[in-house]
Amino acid sequence: MTTALERPRGASALPGAATRIRTGAVQGSPAVLSIVAMIAIVILAAVIQPGVLSMNGITLMLTAAVPLVLATQAQMIIMAVGDIDLGVGALLGLVTVIAATVLTTSPALGLAMLAGIVVVYALLGFIIQRRGVPSIIITLGMSFVWLGLGLELLPTPGGQTPEWLSAIGQWRPELIPAPLVLIAVATVVAWLIARRSRFGTRLRALGSQPATLEKLGWSLVRTRMAAYAVAAVLLILAGLVMASQTRSGDVNSAGNFALMTIAAVILGGGNFAGGRAFPVGAAFGAITLGLITVLLSLVSLPSSFQSAAQGLIVLAVLAGRVITERFIRS
Amino acid sequence: MTSAPTIATPTQHPAVERIRTLWPAWGWSLVGTLVVLVAVIGVSGGSPLQPLSQALTLVPYLVLVAIGQMLVITLGPGNIDVSVGTNVSMASYASVAVGAAAGPGAGLAAAVGAGLAAAACSVIAILVLRIPPIIATLATSLIVSSATLMLADANRSGAPAELRSFVNARVLGVPLTAVLVAILTVAVVIVLRRTRFGLAVVATGQNSVAAAKAGLPTRTVTGVTYLISGALAGLAGGLLAAFISPSTSLGTSYLLDSVAVVVIGGTLIAGGRPVPVGVWTGALFFVLLSGLLNLLGLSVGAQNILKGLLVVLVVVISSAATGTGRSTVRRLRASLTLPGTTTKQRNNTDG
Numbered sequence: 001m002t003t004a005l006e007r008p009r010g011a012s013a014l015p016g017a018a019t020r021i022r023t024g025a026v027q028g029s030p031a032v033l034s035i036v037a038m039i040a041i042v043i044l045a046a047v048i049q050p051g052v053l054s055m056n057g058i059t060l061m062l063t064a065a066v067p068l069v070l071a072t073q074a075q076m077i078i079m080a081v082g083d084i085d086l087g088v089g090a091l092l093g094l095v096t097v098i099a100a101t102v103l104t105t106s107p108a109l110g111l112a113m114l115a116g117i118v119v120v121y122a123l124l125g126f127i128i129q130r131r132g133v134p135s136i137i138i139t140l141g142m143s144f145v146w147l148g149l150g151l152e153l154l155p156t157p158g159g160q161t162p163e164w165l166s167a168i169g170q171w172r173p174e175l176i177p178a179p180l181v182l183i184a185v186a187t188v189v190a191w192l193i194a195r196r197s198r199f200g201t202r203l204r205a206l207g208s209q210p211a212t213l214e215k216l217g218w219s220l221v222r223t224r225m226a227a228y229a230v231a232a233v234l235l236i237l238a239g240l241v242m243a244s245q246t247r248s249g250d251v252n253s254a255g256n257f258a259l260m261t262i263a264a265v266i267l268g269g270g271n272f273a274g275g276r277a278f279p280v281g282a283a284f285g286a287i288t289l290g291l292i293t294v295l296l297s298l299v300s301l302p303s304s305f306q307s308a309a310q311g312l313i314v315l316a317v318l319a320g321r322v323i324t325e326r327f328i329r330s
Numbered sequence: 331m332t333s334a335p336t337i338a339t340p341t342q343h344p345a346v347e348r349i350r351t352l353w354p355a356w357g358w359s360l361v362g363t364l365v366v367l368v369a370v371i372g373v374s375g376g377s378p379l380q381p382l383s384q385a386l387t388l389v390p391y392l393v394l395v396a397i398g399q400m401l402v403i404t405l406g407p408g409n410i411d412v413s414v415g416t417n418v419s420m421a422s423y424a425s426v427a428v429g430a431a432a433g434p435g436a437g438l439a440a441a442v443g444a445g446l447a448a449a450a451c452s453v454i455a456i457l458v459l460r461i462p463p464i465i466a467t468l469a470t471s472l473i474v475s476s477a478t479l480m481l482a483d484a485n486r487s488g489a490p491a492e493l494r495s496f497v498n499a500r501v502l503g504v505p506l507t508a509v510l511v512a513i514l515t516v517a518v519v520i521v522l523r524r525t526r527f528g529l530a531v532v533a534t535g536q537n538s539v540a541a542a543k544a545g546l547p548t549r550t551v552t553g554v555t556y557l558i559s560g561a562l563a564g565l566a567g568g569l570l571a572a573f574i575s576p577s578t579s580l581g582t583s584y585l586l587d588s589v590a591v592v593v594i595g596g597t598l599i600a601g602g603r604p605v606p607v608g609v610w611t612g613a614l615f616f617v618l619l620s621g622l623l624n625l626l627g628l629s630v631g632a633q634n635i636l637k638g639l640l641v642v643l644v645v646v647i648s649s650a651a652t653g654t655g656r657s658t659v660r661r662l663r664a665s666l667t668l669p670g671t672t673t674k675q676r677n678n679t680d681g
Contacts, residue, residue: 137593145634
């Protein structure tokens with residue numbers, strides 16, 4: 001479903017900023033809910049522990065959110081074409097393993113393996129489009145392949161990432177927290193791809209109106225392959241960032257990322273039907289979910305309650321989204 | 331919709347009908363099972379019944395979980411229960427905790443109850459909060475895993491001896507649990523073919539809008555189906571507590587395995603066509619394959635890679651399965667050799 005926001009008006013191809021803000025205010029911007037939830041969590045965290053608003057505090061709070069934001073942008077692209085990637089977590093784990101083993105010992109082979117992941121993802125897009133098979137099952141199956149490859153390369157967590165990668169993880173600019181910079185860059189790049197490029201328009205068309213896209217002469221197969229390849233590049237970047245932070249590899253390090261990224265995309269205004277891509281909303285959704293974990297550790301909840309609290313908060317926020325959407329429509 | 335049923339209608343050409351009766355939806359998984367069985371016998375050199383009887387001790391639990399998953403998947407695009415794994419783990423603790431205090435029967439009831447409670451949480455999220463099932467059940471699985479940890483902390487007892495002898499009992503060499511689960515499968519077949527509820531599940535999966543317009547209570551049907559899935563996962567966990575032992579990671583593999591078994595068994599992933607028999611052949615195939623890979627001495631990593639590739643391969647080969655083996659092969663060839671000319675709009679995507 002394309003909203004009124006996306007429809008070109010008259011001669012101008014895109015509505016101006018003023019029109020956007022006005023319709024956004026009237027119709028409820030998809031990102032509003034995730035922004036509200038994020039601010040609420042930051043306020044709560046600041047009340048409990050005032051230190052979080054300092055430069056160091058923000059850096060610590062947001063560090064874990066950077067890979068999540070990158071992976072969420074990848075999931076957003078996959079969901080924009082109407083698919084779901086359940087293999088995100090295992091793939092990120094595999095990338096950290098590659099980064100901590102092969103990339104250090106023989107960089108060329110490591111880069112070739114990462115390029116191979118992109119090729120495999122393009123192939124998945126090909127299979128999913130050509131065979132009409134459900135992406136959920138294909139990516140669920142592939143998640144086991146990623147997991148298996150990771151275990152073969154590095155059975156127990158460990159390894160050592162290359163110097164240059166660790167240096168990125170150690171980067172601490174003076175004026176602005178490093179995670180904020182990385183999150184902003186990732187979001188802007190995803191926004192340019194999904195919302196400003198012709199390719200992005202084709203992506204969303206594939207999710208909402210594949211028949212029209214085909215009538216216009218575009219190859220559905222190639223579009224889906226490209227979507228998967230772009231998502232794979234973003235996922236590899238997410239994995240590399242994660243490896244740069246921990247400076248080691250662990251195939252299980254991103255176990256719950258499939259849930260987190262899907263929930264973040266939904267939180268940011270995306271849907272399962274495809275055709276919608278809101279990079280800014282998705283980024284805020286991912287930050288919100290990342291901050292929930294920080295908040296839960298601040299309130300010193302028993303560790304066994306942590307995942308239940310996470311699940312309940314995800315349900316509550318999504319319920320909030322459903323309720324606000326219904327309220328806006330009526 | 332490509333999810334249309336493939337049940338032969340009387341108006342169809344007799345030849346088509348004959349092929350379809352010859353080639354059921356679970357045919358491929360049966361072929362796979364036999365191939366793996368032959369390979370196992372070839373490698374181990376034992377009698378053909380020995381690996382089969384060994385597999386039958388593990389298969390019932392997988393079938394229990396997978397039948398629930400099959401019913402949920404049959405509800406149509408977007409329906410999947412990803413909380414089955416954690417449900418199994420939680421129920422295993424509920425079973426031993428209550429079983430130690432009030433007897434094995436009460437323990438099993440508690441396991442089923444725990445599964446039902448978890449499913450109720452998903453159902454509320456899906457029907458009342460209108461959260462997509464995959465997220466609703468994922469959130470439920472997070473809550474359930476917390477509950478599992480709490481139960482694990484509070485409970486150190488093992489499974490009652492009566493329950494342990496029950497799950498290890500054999501009737502004429504066949505595990506009693508396999509017999510009972512087979513009876514349950516027959517019951518599910520009858521429910522799906524003959525009862526109002528079963529037909530409503532299939533109708534909802536084929537076209538939920540049409541089903542609702544026809545006056546079927548699709549919301550109730552959806553809710554009950556998820557509850558059944560939760561109860562069956564709970565039952566499997568309760569029994570596994572005695573067969574293996576309760577653990578927080580007891581059910582972890584059951585998520586992918588249950589989905590894989592359902593898909594391998596020929597159930598349409600787009601919904602609307604359940605194949606209960608295929609759950610058995612799929613589960614046998616999967617368990618035998620695991621045994622074969624162990625026999626060959628493959629590492630855990632390699633086993634995962636093979637399992638994952640196999641699921642992808644089976645889905646790709648069987649995706650266009652219309653019930654006839656020949657057309658499946660033909661379509662596969664067509665889809666691989668003529669790129670770009672026959673691209674059809676994908677209808678059976680996940681929601």
